[in-house]
Structure formats: structure tokens, C-alpha cells
Amino acid sequence: MDFALTEQQELIRKEVAALARSFSLDYWLEKDKKAEYPWDWVKTFAQAGWLGMIIPEEYGGSGLGVTEASLMLYEICAAGAGTSGASPIHFYVFPPMPVVKHGAEALKQKYLPRIATGEIVMSFGVTEPNAGTDTSRIVTRAEHAGDRFIVNGRKVWNTNAREATHMLLLARTAPREAAKPFGGMTLFFTEFDRSKITVREIEKLGRAAVDSNEIFIDGLEVPVENVVGEVGKGFYHLLDSLNPERILTGIEAVGIGRAALERAVQYAKDRVVFDRPIGQNQAIAHPLALAWAKLEQAELMCLKAAWLFDNGRPCGAEANTAKLLAAEAGFEACDAALQTHGGYGYAKEFYVERLWREIRLYKIAPVSQQMVLNYLSEHVLGLPKSY
Numbered sequence: 001m002d003f004a005l006t007e008q009q010e011l012i013r014k015e016v017a018a019l020a021r022s023f024s025l026d027y028w029l030e031k032d033k034k035a036e037y038p039w040d041w042v043k044t045f046a047q048a049g050w051l052g053m054i055i056p057e058e059y060g061g062s063g064l065g066v067t068e069a070s071l072m073l074y075e076i077c078a079a080g081a082g083t084s085g086a087s088p089i090h091f092y093v094f095p096p097m098p099v100v101k102h103g104a105e106a107l108k109q110k111y112l113p114r115i116a117t118g119e120i121v122m123s124f125g126v127t128e129p130n131a132g133t134d135t136s137r138i139v140t141r142a143e144h145a146g147d148r149f150i151v152n153g154r155k156v157w158n159t160n161a162r163e164a165t166h167m168l169l170l171a172r173t174a175p176r177e178a179a180k181p182f183g184g185m186t187l188f189f190t191e192f193d194r195s196k197i198t199v200r201e202i203e204k205l206g207r208a209a210v211d212s213n214e215i216f217i218d219g220l221e222v223p224v225e226n227v228v229g230e231v232g233k234g235f236y237h238l239l240d241s242l243n244p245e246r247i248l249t250g251i252e253a254v255g256i257g258r259a260a261l262e263r264a265v266q267y268a269k270d271r272v273v274f275d276r277p278i279g280q281n282q283a284i285a286h287p288l289a290l291a292w293a294k295l296e297q298a299e300l301m302c303l304k305a306a307w308l309f310d311n312g313r314p315c316g317a318e319a320n321t322a323k324l325l326a327a328e329a330g331f332e333a334c335d336a337a338l339q340t341h342g343g344y345g346y347a348k349e350f351y352v353e354r355l356w357r358e359i360r361l362y363k364i365a366p367v368s369q370q371m372v373l374n375y376l377s378e379h380v381l382g383l384p385k386s387y
């Protein structure tokens, strides 16, 4: 067993950390306040060649794996960028994955090089108003009509839809009753045709810089060559996105926790109350020490899951566990950091409140903690299905 990173992986950490830390915490505060997409951040990462990390070299990327992408997103978050900085970048990692793994050659040639350069901005259309946790209940329908599919329906929580040029879209091509619940769904890589898609933005608790939306799809035409993999097998192809998404959001939560912890530790050393630094009180020190330990634990799980995925091994249990532990550990670290700051924890200018708001998301999305526990109960422990 070898826990050491390779030289290349160490270099990725170092270079991404330097790039991410060249954007100040005030930059992110401003983006959050103005709800402004961080274009200069995305362009900087594009110019430095980081967006094509998982795109194979023959299509203009670096041909690396989810492990390297995890290291990149960890450093982005540890730098304090939070989900505001991580989300625009992770959309270059997990939505293209099914295209890399299952896409036809022509589809790969057409789109992957443009993803690698950042020319394409992706969104991910799975969740629907009546089908969040239970994906099999989606009703967005794609009808085969000659050389194209015509899509009608509605998606919700579509991240990036305000800016997206393209979308990875899951739609029903056969009724739920006609196939197994998870059969009969097809995955499309489609252009985000604004003449056929209406976008309504959702105001939310955190990550105002990166938009979340409800979208209404009315007669969207998708050429048959834009089907990813096989018709009717879309959900199974999507798993090659969903497991990386769980791993990446897990490691992001670890990074955000670390960023909050770094600030809290400094504050605990500097802030003097009752004539001594507050960090001398175990009631302040212990929650921070415990947060550190839990972040370490969660990080190991994320990297194990990433290694399994990159080595083509089953990783469902580990990817889910990584997200579960990291969301808890990250939230506890941010909460302890906020508490350490006392009243100033509530002030925006001390930066941790944004991280605290943003990290709450990971207990809900991309999959809720309860559904991870359901998955582990059933698939790992062999208990009867509870839903």
C-alpha cells in the first residue's frame, strides 16, 4: 500500500494552490455579494490548461483521472474559493465523463477538445421538480423523430444554466412502466438552445456567484448523433458522472473545511479574551482539533474512492461514503470555525460565514446524507430496501 502522491500529483497540488491563492478572499466575497459568475477565475484556469484534466490527450486534454481532479478541487477549496470557485471548475470534470467513457467517436471529436479549452460551458440536467432523489421518476421526454429527438419537459436546480452553452441531459425515451425503473432513460449531450429552453433563476442560501435554475424545455431538437452511449441505458452511463461527482464534492467539502479551519486557528491564536488567547481554552481548541482529525479521515476516503474509480473498480460504496463523511466533516469544521470567531464569525469580512453557508449544500446535494445511508444499508449491509 502506498499513500504517497506521485511527483506529478504533488506538482498539480502546488501549481493549483498557487493559482487559486492568487484570487483573494475579497474577490470571492465580492462575487458572492454581486451574484456575479467568476469568469476571470474560469478563464485563468482555462489558460493554464487545467480544464481539460480528464479529457484524453488525443482530444486535447491531459488524460488524467479523478484522483488528479480531486487534488485540483481540494486546493481550490483549501484556498478559500469555496463552492463559488469549485463548481464552475468541477463542471469540466464530471459531466463530460460519460462522453469520454461511452460517447461515439464523432461526438468525442466534436466536443471534447472544446471542453478542454473551456470554450464549452456545461450544465447538468437530471433533477426534476417531482424527481430529485428518485431519478427513475423523471418525466422529461425525448421522442425519436427521424434523425433527431424532440425533447419536452422541465428540470430544476440546473447549475450554470444562465451561462451554459451545452448540457448533459437525461430524458425518458421509454415509459418507466415499460422498462425497469432505471431503464428507458437516455443521456444526451446537447447544445443549450435558448430558443427552446427558458431559464428561471432560483435565489438560494449560498454560492450566489454560480447560478441555479429551473429550466423549461419546449421542443428542443437533439440530433441522434448526440446520444451518449446507448438509447435506454442513460442512467447506467450517468453513473460514470455520479460517482466522480460524489468524490469531487466530497473532497471539495474537505478543502472548504480546511480553509475555515486555517482561519479559525489563526483567530484562536490572535484573539485575546480574559487576558489569554482564546485557543488556550480547550472548549475552543478541541472542536478545531476534532475537525482536523475528521477532515483527515474524510480526505482518505475521497482519495480511496478516486483511486478505485480511476482503476476501473466498483466504487459506489466508497464514493457515497466519501461524500457522507466529507459533508459532515466539512460542515463541522466550518461551524467550529464560525463559533471560534464569536460575533465576528457572523460578519462577512471575516470570511467564514460564506464558507459556512456554502458548505451546507453538500449535506443535500449532489445526493442527500439520508440517501447515502439508504444506499449503504441496502447495497453494503444487505438490509431490506427501505424505499
Ligand SMILES: Cc1cc2nc3c(=O)[nH]c(=O)nc-3n(C[C@H](O)[C@H](O)[C@H](O)COP(=O)(O)OP(=O)(O)OC[C@H]3O[C@@H](n4cnc5c(N)ncnc54)[C@H](O)[C@@H]3O)c2cc1C
Pocket: 123, 124, 125, 126, 127, 129, 131, 132, 133, 134, 156, 157, 158, 159, 160, 204, 212, 361, 364, 365, 366, 367, 368, 369, 370, 371, 374, 386, 387
Ligand atoms: C444548489 C444546488 C445545485 C444543484 N445542482 C444540480 C445540477 O446541476 N443538476 C441536477 O440535476 N441537480 C442539481 N441539484 C439537485 C440535487 O441533486 C437534489 O436537490 C438532490 O438530489 C435532492 O433532491 P430533492 O431536492 O428533489 O429532494 P427530495 O427527493 O424531494 O427529498 C427531500 C428530502 O427527503 C429525503 N428523502 C426522500 N426519500 C427518502 C427516503 N426514502 N429515505 C430517507 N430520506 C428520504 C431526502 O434525503 C431529502 O432530504 C442541485 C441542488 C442544489 C440545492
